[in-house]
Amino acid sequence: MLNKTISTLLSTLLISSVLFTSQALAKGNQTTVTFKAAIVIPPCSYNVQDNNMNLNCFNQTKNKMESTAIDFKKQSKSLDWKELSDNRGIYQLKWTNQDKGFAMFSVQHA
Numbered sequence: 001m002l003n004k005t006i007s008t009l010l011s012t013l014l015i016s017s018v019l020f021t022s023q024a025l026a027k028g029n030q031t032t033v034t035f036k037a038a039i040v041i042p043p044c045s046y047n048v049q050d051n052n053m054n055l056n057c058f059n060q061t062k063n064k065m066e067s068t069a070i071d072f073k074k075q076s077k078s079l080d081w082k083e084l085s086d087n088r089g090i091y092q093l094k095w096t097n098q099d100k101g102f103a104m105f106s107v108q109h110a
Contacts, residue, residue: 044089044107055107057088072103081108 042065044057051072059066068084072093081090089109096102 041109044109046105053105055084055091057084057107057109059086059088061086 041058041060044055045065047054047056053070053072055068055070056065057068058064066086066088068088070091070093075093079092079094081092083090084107089107091108092106094104094106096104
């Protein structure tokens with residue numbers, strides 16, 4: 001009877017120590033993973049033909065790409081930034097020569 005009691009007691013202690021050890025290991029190995037990300041707007045695409053350009057930029061309010069037509073010859077010599085429709089961004093056209101043959105076109109997303 002004494003052997004049976006000791007055997008049961010040792011078995012209980014062994015099982016309980018295994019259970020407590022596995023819980024302690026699980027808590028010790030837990031980790032929090034934090035992700036940092038940014039919402040990225042697709043870049044504008046350009047379609048240049050002769051003196052005109054179609055600038056296709058993403059419209060966040062409508063959740064789609066929209067086109068803005070720009071006639072190079074009608075652009076003033078101003079260095080001011082001009083707004084795209086629906087506050088999608090701003091653009092600037094800088095002519096690099098007198099006869100308006102070469103220009104630098106810059107776009108900033110809103």
